[in-house]
Amino acid sequence: MNFHDRHLLRLRVNGEDHSLSDLDPRVTLLDLLRERLQLTGTKKGCNFGECGACTVHLDGQRVNACMILAVSAEGREVTTIEGLANGNALHPVQQAFIDHDGFQCGFCTPGQVMSAAALIEEGHTSSDAEIREWMSGNLCRCSAYPQIVEAVRAAAGRASQ
Amino acid sequence: MLNWLRLGIAEPTRIIDISRLDGLDQIEALAGGGLKIGALTHLNDVAQHALVMRDYPVLSQAILNAASPQLRNLATIGGNLLQKTRCAYFRAEEELPCNKREPGSGCSALHGINDNHAIFGWTEDCVATQPSDPAVALAALDAVIVTAHSSGGRRIPAAEFHLLPDTRPEAHNVLQHGELVTAIELPAPAPRSAYLKVRERESYEYAIVAAAAVLEMNGRTIRRAGLALGSVALRPWRLIAAEEQLAGADIGDRDALSAAIEQSFVEARPLSQNAYKIELAKNAALRAIEKAARMPS
Numbered sequence A: 001m002n003f004h005d006r007h008l009l010r011l012r013v014n015g016e017d018h019s020l021s022d023l024d025p026r027v028t029l030l031d032l033l034r035e036r037l038q039l040t041g042t043k044k045g046c047n048f049g050e051c052g053a054c055t056v057h058l059d060g061q062r063v064n065a066c067m068i069l070a071v072s073a074e075g076r077e078v079t080t081i082e083g084l085a086n087g088n089a090l091h092p093v094q095q096a097f098i099d100h101d102g103f104q105c106g107f108c109t110p111g112q113v114m115s116a117a118a119l120i121e122e123g124h125t126s127s128d129a130e131i132r133e134w135m136s137g138n139l140c141r142c143s144a145y146p147q148i149v150e151a152v153r154a155a156a157g158r159a160s161q
Numbered sequence B: 001m002l003n004w005l006r007l008g009i010a011e012p013t014r015i016i017d018i019s020r021l022d023g024l025d026q027i028e029a030l031a032g033g034g035l036k037i038g039a040l041t042h043l044n045d046v047a048q049h050a051l052v053m054r055d056y057p058v059l060s061q062a063i064l065n066a067a068s069p070q071l072r073n074l075a076t077i078g079g080n081l082l083q084k085t086r087c088a089y090f091r092a093e094e095e096l097p098c099n100k101r102e103p104g105s106g107c108s109a110l111h112g113i114n115d116n117h118a119i120f121g122w123t124e125d126c127v128a129t130q131p132s133d134p135a136v137a138l139a140a141l142d143a144v145i146v147t148a149h150s151s152g153g154r155r156i157p158a159a160e161f162h163l164l165p166d167t168r169p170e171a172h173n174v175l176q177h178g179e180l181v182t183a184i185e186l187p188a189p190a191p192r193s194a195y196l197k198v199r200e201r202e203s204y205e206y207a208i209v210a211a212a213a214v215l216e217m218n219g220r221t222i223r224r225a226g227l228a229l230g231s232v233a234l235r236p237w238r239l240i241a242a243e244e245q246l247a248g249a250d251i252g253d254r255d256a257l258s259a260a261i262e263q264s265f266v267e268a269r270p271l272s273q274n275a276y277k278i279e280l281a282k283n284a285a286l287r288a289i290e291k292a293a294r295m296p297s
Helices: A031-038 A092-098 A109-122 A128-132 A147-155 B002-007 B045-046 B048-057 B055-063 B067-074 B075-083 B136-138 B240-246 B254-263 B274-292
Strands: A009-013 A016-023 A055-058 A061-063 A076-077 B027-029 B037-039 B144-148 B155-157 B179-188 B191-196 B207-218 B221-230
Touching: A009 A128, A016 A031, A031 A055, A055 A109, A061 A109, A092 A109, A092 A147, A109 A128, A109 A147, A109 B067, A128 A147, A128 B144, B027 B048, B037 B048, B045 B048, B045 B055, B045 B067, B045 B075, B048 B055, B055 B136, B055 B191, B055 B207, B075 B136, B075 B179, B136 B191, B136 B207, B136 B221, B191 B274, B207 B274, B221 B240, B240 B254, B254 B274
Parallel strands: A009 A076
Antiparallel strands: A009 A016, A055 A061, A055 A076, B027 B037, B037 B179, B144 B155, B144 B179, B191 B207, B207 B221
8 A cells, every 4th residue: 555645634633723733644634633632542353343331422423433534634623431421410311321220241331322412413313223223333242232221221321111 | 434443354553533634524405406425424413413314314313213222322424334244254253265355265154054144145265245234225315425635535325335245245335545534415305215124123223124115106106216225235235126117116016116126136146044134125125115104204
């Protein structure tokens, strides 16, 4: 391969503007967040767009950070798990995952939480079946799925079914 | 595309980001009664667009059964059509004989693991399938793929966009170098249409068999049917003979519907491990027809 170009990249991450120089165009948004910005809350699971551990919000929409070249995020706004809480006040989804024991090992949890926060904004919470379907892009090898659905339902403000 | 780089399926020296080209992410009604979907429209935006949900439920359902919510926020309707087969030999990290990876090297799946491979249109050069869900809906709808090229664009029937392995087994579709998909055009509304996807788990998985049905009804009588199967060939497989025989059939007459579907399976050819897909595909086609008939018109 013949990638000699180096890029200047400007983007906004968790409300903070960044200007990154000398960027290899092959770097993914995921690797940029973890390796250049030291935001290691976003996890690298499969690196093939299959597991959802790297879910972040790009201009408010949930996406897999491993499936985006960082250079194509030029000028856009990224929110990671580090930017979800409001100061020391946890986001309602974060609190719900604690209250409902929505994890065991915790590796998939940042992605689960980012996906759930977006799903609630999207309005896909009319039933447990709908929550499961719209959370299906986030795999949990500990299989905490029942508690994750409970947490999402609670965060969405719905009574237990 | 990033996964092609990771697996060595593609080795580009230059990548052009087309995601910010103006005006290619719009959905607009066509004067003649159809719908034009810009190629860069994200899958979730197509599936949840009010006109698509109301007039083309088969396409909305096909998309919502594809990939995951996060991927559907990134993937575009044009890009989805360009995906390559999921054949494990094609995507193997250590290189194995595969005419799509290395023309002339052979086909490992022909006598290997082929339980989820083609039952229609395969050759000894390649027995893989095309995995796209939206492509199956577009084929059943008689959609048109619109392209641009420096020498002028063209309009390609959706059912002919993907290539069977009988001509160039290394190719997946008819696009030429420098040719860009710019839009998908849908013909007149098809409210009585539905998609059915059969897979090993309930969500977020490729199909074993998928079926798209588009019906025009006159009371309980089928006036016209468009049928396509997914994951059974390297292109969405139109059931032309079945469609012809379905015209005039009563939607409640299961025997007549099954007999019509049977007409299109004369040409089905199972591989060593996938004969089960033939029965599965027939049943999926029948259920898709019945599901389409239940949609509000």
